[in-house]
Amino acid sequence: MEFKEAKEKFISTWGALGSLWGINKAMAQIHALLFISPEPLTMEDIMEELGISRGNTSMNLRGLMDWGIVRKVIVPGERKEFFESEKDVTELSRQIAKERSRRELQPTIKVLKEISSIPDDGSAKTKEFIKQTKAMHELTDTADTMMNRIVSQEQNWITKTLVKFLK
Amino acid sequence: MEFKEAKEKFISTWGALGSLWGINKAMAQIHALLFISPEPLTMEDIMEELGISRGNTSMNLRGLMDWGIVRKVIVPGERKEFFESEKDVTELSRQIAKERSRRELQPTIKVLKEISSIPDDGSAKTKEFIKQTKAMHELTDTADTMMNRIVSQEQNWITKTLVKFLK
DNA sequence: ATAAACTTTCAATATTTTTTGAAAGTTTGA
DNA sequence: TCAAACTTTCAAAAAATATTGAAAGTTTAT
Numbered sequence: 001m002e003f004k005e006a007k008e009k010f011i012s013t014w015g016a017l018g019s020l021w022g023i024n025k026a027m028a029q030i031h032a033l034l035f036i037s038p039e040p041l042t043m044e045d046i047m048e049e050l051g052i053s054r055g056n057t058s059m060n061l062r063g064l065m066d067w068g069i070v071r072k073v074i075v076p077g078e079r080k081e082f083f084e085s086e087k088d089v090t091e092l093s094r095q096i097a098k099e100r101s102r103r104e105l106q107p108t109i110k111v112l113k114e115i116s117s118i119p120d121d122g123s124a125k126t127k128e129f130i131k132q133t134k135a136m137h138e139l140t141d142t143a144d145t146m147m148n149r150i151v152s153q154e155q156n157w158i159t160k161t162l163v164k165f166l167k
Numbered sequence: 168m169e170f171k172e173a174k175e176k177f178i179s180t181w182g183a184l185g186s187l188w189g190i191n192k193a194m195a196q197i198h199a200l201l202f203i204s205p206e207p208l209t210m211e212d213i214m215e216e217l218g219i220s221r222g223n224t225s226m227n228l229r230g231l232m233d234w235g236i237v238r239k240v241i242v243p244g245e246r247k248e249f250f251e252s253e254k255d256v257t258e259l260s261r262q263i264a265k266e267r268s269r270r271e272l273q274p275t276i277k278v279l280k281e282i283s284s285i286p287d288d289g290s291a292k293t294k295e296f297i298k299q300t301k302a303m304h305e306l307t308d309t310a311d312t313m314m315n316r317i318v319s320q321e322q323n324w325i326t327k328t329l330v331k332f333l334k
Numbered sequence: 335a336t337a338a339a340c341t342t343t344c345a346a347t348a349t350t351t352t353t354t355g356a357a358a359g360t361t362t363g364a
Numbered sequence: 365t366c367a368a369a370c371t372t373t374c375a376a377a378a379a380a381t382a383t384t385g386a387a388a389g390t391t392t393a394t
Contacts, residue, residue: 004291006282010300013278018272019189024382035303038295043341053384058342079339079392087299089306104187113178115173126170128205132254133177136202139256150313182342189350210371220354225372246369 010036011050021096022104023067023104031070031085038083040073052058066097092150105144112137177203178217185311188263189271190234193219198236201252204228209247235262257318264318272311279304 001009011032013116018028029050041049046056061083064070067073073082088091116133120126168176171319179200185195190226201208214224228250231237240249253259283300287293302322 001282001285003198003285004299005286005294006179007283007296009278010296011284013275017271019186022186026382036296036299038291054341055343055385056383059383062342081341089302093306093310100187104184108180108184110178114168115176116168118170118173123170124183124205129170129174129177129203133205135256139260143260146317193352221371222355223371226353228373289379315336 007036009153022102023063024060026050026056027063028085030057030060031064034070034083034085035087037084040075040084042080042082044080046083067099097147097151101144105140105147107135109140109144112140172205185221189266190230191227193217193223195226200250201237201250202254204251207251208251209244209249211247213250222259232247234266261318264314268311268315272307272314275303276307276311279307 011029014032014035015025015029018025023031030046033046033049043054043061045059046052046061047054048059061070063071064085069086070083071086073084075082086095112133116130116137118126118130119128178196181202182192182196185192190198197213200213201218210221210228213219213228214221215306228237231252232239236253237250238253240251240271242249244293253262279300283297283304285293285297287297
């Protein structure tokens with residue numbers, strides 16, 4: 001396999017995997033492109049490489065910046081804006097974990113806490129509902145906490161050891 | 168808040184969160200319904216509760232069985248088929264983690280390994296490509312391993328301790 | 335202040351995904 | 365063996381989502 005083929009494979013694989021972390025195809029592909037590019041790219045570059053429209057590129061770059069994993073770069077003497085991806089995979093996962101927690105897990109946890117606190121009227125239905133939603137609340141809360149700890153900056157020795165152990 | 172409202176909230180929240188683990192709305196809602204139901208339900212029950220068609224119900228129940236989190240139950244003396252969800256949240260996450268790994272992570276890891284092994288022709292582009300895809304391969308591989316260990320059956324004391332610690 | 339160079343917005347359009355429902359298929363009991 | 369009771373399949377329709385492109389907006393240099 002040579003470069004061009006490998007590059008296309010990376011971009012399409014990453015695009016397809018986008019759903020895994022909740023972003024659309026174009027967004028994931030733009031990210032993939034920036035992630036492997038040795039230097040920042042312009043909107044023009046991205047449009048051309050991926051064959052997508054200006055509007056699409058603009059909107060999805062904004063989306064990536066909202067996720068905190070793509071930045072505008074100012075190149076002195078250049079009128080155009082350049083973009084670059086976060087290149088460090090550790091920082092990348094940290095950022096993604098943080099955002100997913102904020103956008104999806106936290107709101108879900110809040111709802112689960114709320115609905116698992118309805119009064120127990122003694123019926124089988126209610127009893128089961130409370131039991132199951134409580135369990136789900138605990139699970140989600142634990143998962144959220146763990147995920148954030150695992151990727152968190154304040155990785156102390158015990159965590160590091162643990163990560164090594166798990167691996 | 169009373170039961171009916173809480174139930175609807177659970178079903179719609181779970182449905183919306185479906186994307187988090189890669190399943191569609193109807194599938195997630197059917198699962199939610201079964202998850203809080205004290206006894207197994209028929210297709211008829213599900214159609215009625217969620218207001219969806221017979222075909223849709225049938226296909227999505229099949230999908231949930233493929234995920235290994237819903238089972239057919241045979242009720243003696245009944246012609247209809249009944250369905251029940253896995254009720255234990257630990258077993259539920261185990262199953263989901265296992266399936267996601269198999270369906271999404273493993274194939275991605277394979278592609279990353281393959282494309283990060285292209286020959287280095289010395290160009291900046293190729294060098295960056297190899298460096299970045301290698302890093303991504305390692306990250307994905309570690310994440311996959313950790314995820315599977317965390318939810319794996321063979322949770323020995325160190326893992327348990329660790330989980331407690333992280334929480 | 336103007337115009338060139340560039341970016342953003344958003345209504346219209348295209349694409350993808352989900353849902354429906356009726357026909358075909360299967361199982362069970364008499 | 366038949367027919368009633370039930371489930372599955374799948375082409376067509378509907379709904380949801382993503383994309384386009386041109387007009388409006390912004391910035392910069394002179």
